[in-house]
Amino acid sequence: MLDAGEKPLVRIVMAGHVDHGKSTLIGRIRHEICALADAAALDGSVAGNWAFSMDQLQEERDNMMTIDTAQTFIDTPESRLVFIDVPGHQELIENMITGATRADAAVLVLAADEGVKVQTRRHTLLLGMLGIRGVVVAINKMDLVGFGEAAFRVLEEAVTATLAEMGVESYAVIPIVALDGDNVLTHSARMPWYDGPALLEVLLDLEPPAEESQVTRLPVQDVYSIDGETVVVGRLLTGRLGEGDVLRLLPDEAECKVTEIKRFPADHLPAVAGESIGVVLSGIKPVRGQVLVPPGDRPRVSTSLDGQVFWLGEAPLEVGDSLVLRCATQAHGVTVAGITERIDSATLDPQPAGGALASMQIARVLVTSEKPMVFEPFARIPGLGRFVLERGGRGVGFGIVT
Amino acid sequence: MDPLSWMENESIFVIREAYARYERIAMLWSMGKDSTALLGMCRKAFFGRIPFPVIHIDTSYKFKEIYEFRDRIASEWGLDLVVCRNEGAIATGMGPGASDKFSCCNALKTDALKMAIEDLHLDALLLGIRRDEHGVRAKERYFSPRRQDFTWNVGSQPPELWDLYATAEGASHDRIHPLLHMTERDIWHYIRREGLPVNPLYFAKNGKRFRSIGCHTCCNPIESDAATVDEIIADIESSKAPERAGRAQDKESAYTMQKLRSLGYM
Numbered sequence: 285m286l287d288a289g290e291k292p293l294v295r296i297v298m299a300g301h302v303d304h305g306k307s308t309l310i311g312r313i314r315h316e317i318c319a320l321a322d323a324a325a326l327d328g329s330v331a332g333n334w335a336f337s338m339d340q341l342q343e344e345r346d347n348m349m350t351i352d353t354a355q356t357f358i359d360t361p362e363s364r365l366v367f368i369d370v371p372g373h374q375e376l377i378e379n380m381i382t383g384a385t386r387a388d389a390a391v392l393v394l395a396a397d398e399g400v401k402v403q404t405r406r407h408t409l410l411l412g413m414l415g416i417r418g419v420v421v422a423i424n425k426m427d428l429v430g431f432g433e434a435a436f437r438v439l440e441e442a443v444t445a446t447l448a449e450m451g452v453e454s455y456a457v458i459p460i461v462a463l464d465g466d467n468v469l470t471h472s473a474r475m476p477w478y479d480g481p482a483l484l485e486v487l488l489d490l491e492p493p494a495e496e497s498q499v500t501r502l503p504v505q506d507v508y509s510i511d512g513e514t515v516v517v518g519r520l521l522t523g524r525l526g527e528g529d530v531l532r533l534l535p536d537e538a539e540c541k542v543t544e545i546k547r548f549p550a551d552h553l554p555a556v557a558g559e560s561i562g563v564v565l566s567g568i569k570p571v572r573g574q575v576l577v578p579p580g581d582r583p584r585v586s587t588s589l590d591g592q593v594f595w596l597g598e599a600p601l602e603v604g605d606s607l608v609l610r611c612a613t614q615a616h617g618v619t620v621a622g623i624t625e626r627i628d629s630a631t632l633d634p635q636p637a638g639g640a641l642a643s644m645q646i647a648r649v650l651v652t653s654e655k656p657m658v659f660e661p662f663a664r665i666p667g668l669g670r671f672v673l674e675r676g677g678r679g680v681g682f683g684i685v686t
Numbered sequence: 687m688d689p690l691s692w693m694e695n696e697s698i699f700v701i702r703e704a705y706a707r708y709e710r711i712a713m714l715w716s717m718g719k720d721s722t723a724l725l726g727m728c729r730k731a732f733f734g735r736i737p738f739p740v741i742h743i744d745t746s747y748k749f750k751e752i753y754e755f756r757d758r759i760a761s762e763w764g765l766d767l768v769v770c771r772n773e774g775a776i777a778t779g780m781g782p783g784a785s786d787k788f789s790c791c792n793a794l795k796t797d798a799l800k801m802a803i804e805d806l807h808l809d810a811l812l813l814g815i816r817r818d819e820h821g822v823r824a825k826e827r828y829f830s831p832r833r834q835d836f837t838w839n840v841g842s843q844p845p846e847l848w849d850l851y852a853t854a855e856g857a858s859h860d861r862i863h864p865l866l867h868m869t870e871r872d873i874w875h876y877i878r879r880e881g882l883p884v885n886p887l888y889f890a891k892n893g894k895r896f897r898s899i900g901c902h903t904c905c906n907p908i909e910s911d912a913a914t915v916d917e918i919i920a921d922i923e924s925s926k927a928p929e930r931a932g933r934a935q936d937k938e939s940a941y942t943m944q945k946l947r948s949l950g951y952m
Contacts (some may be wrong), residue, residue, distance in 0.1 A: 291689060292689070293689040293692070337821075338821070338824075340820075340821025340822055340824070340825075340944070341822065341825070341840060341841070341941075341944055342941045342944060343841055351840075351841050352825045352840060352841065352843060353825065354817070354821070354824040354825045355817050355824055355866075355867075356817075356818070356824060357817075357818050357869045359871070364689060366867075378844070378845035379843070379845070381845060381847060382827070382843075382845045382846045382847065385846075385847045385848045386848075505699070505702050505703065505706060506702055506705065506706040508732065508733070510732075510733050510735075515733065517702055517731075519695065519699045546733065547730070547733075548729060548730045548732075548733045548734050556687060557687070558687050558692060558695055559687070559691075559695050560695045560698040560699045560702065560731070562733065572706055596845065610850045610852075611850070613706075670848055670850075671850070672847050672848075672850040672852070674852055676854075676855045676856075677852055677853050677854045677855040677856075678844050678845075678852055678854055678855075679844065679845045679846070679847055679850075679852050682847050
């Protein structure tokens with residue numbers, strides 16, 4: 285067995301419509317891999333009722349419905365899988381997105397007796413918008429359609445069409461019965477016509493996401509005074525950083541040199557993407573929210589930002605509204621200057637021009653700020669291309685820079 | 687980057703984010719493995735000197751090894767240690783023998799914690815809880831607001847998107863959970879890699895050791911011969927029993943953990 289420090293880690297969100305079997309599938313996978321026997325002995329209500337291994341709140345069990353997102357960790361000899369359960373109910377979309385923003389890959393769960401439903405479509409769109417590559421489709425409850433191949437092919441065609449419409453690719457479409465474990469870990473004798481992989485075979489082949497970009501981006505998280513020395517701290521989003529490197533501080537445009545890479549205990553090694561480090565810089569004193577970049581390759585610096593926004597707020601978003609935009613370590617007071625290309629997030633139906641952006645609608649939103657914002661396309665540097673819009677300290681929408 | 691390093695960097699990002707975003711912050715340290723790992727990460731985040739108080743909620747029923755470990759590490763690492771006890775409840779005889787476990791945890795831990803937060807005027811508190819400890823903790827956010835009456839409404843938590851943490855207006859304080867993404871196994875691998883100090887209660891004596899530590903009255907040891915960190919890791923990797931199987935307060939009745947936590951328990 286690989287050491288825990290060496291095993292690749294992949295985070296997988298279970299997406300799909302309410303009651304299509306997301307929690308049950310995670311519970312069943314846990315049962316199959318970990319042999320949940322001991323836990324079941326402690327809590328008899330879990331045995332055979334796999335969703336309860338995730339749905340641990342009293343309200344969830346009483347209503348047989350996931351309310352909030354939860355995560356569970358499964359170690360296999362080859363890899364570490366983190367399963368993120370999310371609610372499938374429309375009213376709980378905030379909790380679904382909370383879970384999905386932490387995922388590297390997704391399983392889209394679809395009940396064979398119901399097919400593609402509203403949240404199947406909305407969740408698929410969200411997976412595409414959040415940049416989650418690698419979606420596996422599990423067509424669940426095959427027992428309710430008599431384990432038939434013809435029924436499966438119809439559903440496969442429908443879901444493949446939905447994925448294509450939303451711009452999402454799938455690795456595989458697998459017929460399963462989450463409750464009984466058919467095609468979950470091993471091939472099911474009840475569906476001999478299916479010759480593709482079992483779900484876990486596909487999931488164990490998933491690889492952690494590759495590093496997005498080689499370009500250095502260090503958002504300033506904070507500035508400390510350590511023994512009289514000014515130390516800038518932050519997490520390197522992308523690229524590398526070594527002592528002697530020359531950087532430009534945006535939006536100020538001041539140039540500086542890295543005199544020391546600081547860690548505790550000290551080692552002076554170059555920093556790699558994802559690392560939370562300290563740097564000592566010559567000649568400048570940055571503040572939180574600024575971004576350190578190499579002189580030649582720079583993000584956009586502007587007082588106006590145009591992004592694709594998914595709205596969550598109860599009160600709709602209107603032109604002229606003031607909000608806080610959070611992007612990397614920046615927080616800017618912004619004003620909405622335009623809302624265009626408004627669509628419904630499940631049907632993709634265009635909405636009348638000029639209207640406010642209602643909950644669960646998507647639009648291109650133009651915001652302006654007093655101070656310059658630093659950002660770039662999500663596809664290039666995700667950490668500088670995604671943002672949250674807040675009202676009263678609560679996220680009411682999120683967006684990506686295209 | 688290997689997963690253990692990725693986890694550490696994720697945690698340090700959360701710790702620094704909390705320090706940057708709140709005026710008055712402190713960390714809760716129980717001297718157990720998780721909060722000691724968190725303490726080690728805080729030292730790394732601030733280059734050796736932790737710039738906020740480290741609070742011990744003392745029920746007066748802790749193992750003597752816990753007090754000894756606390757005083758030794760606090761001195762070695764130069765911590766600003768603050769010990770908080772619900773002296774009123776202790777004086778009236780509140781204890782696991784005098785009451786049910788739910789009331790005892792609530793009085794000696796949750797109420798003592800409330801007093802500490804009020805006394806120190808804290809607006810945020812760092813805690814070493816992990817998602818894999820308990821199904822209710824699996825639902826936590828990294829930045830988790832508590833209402834004015836200190837309660838946690840798990841059914842209506844605010845959204846938390848990527849690492850763009852929101853700090854809700856109108857909360858009494860926010861709980862910050864930098865270790866949510868780590869498992870028990872990860873913590874031990876991290877302790878081994880970093881050479882962090884370990885409370886001797888975790889090591890086997892006469893064929894028994896503690897896997898989860900707290901009050902001596904409510905913690906039961908497990909059968910084990912693991913006497914080193916390497917042996918503890920081997921022990922956990924071959925065991926299927928849950929980590930908190932020896933903790934009495936989790937098992938008193940269904941949903942006790944949810945009820946305790948909704949009232950402000952860690």
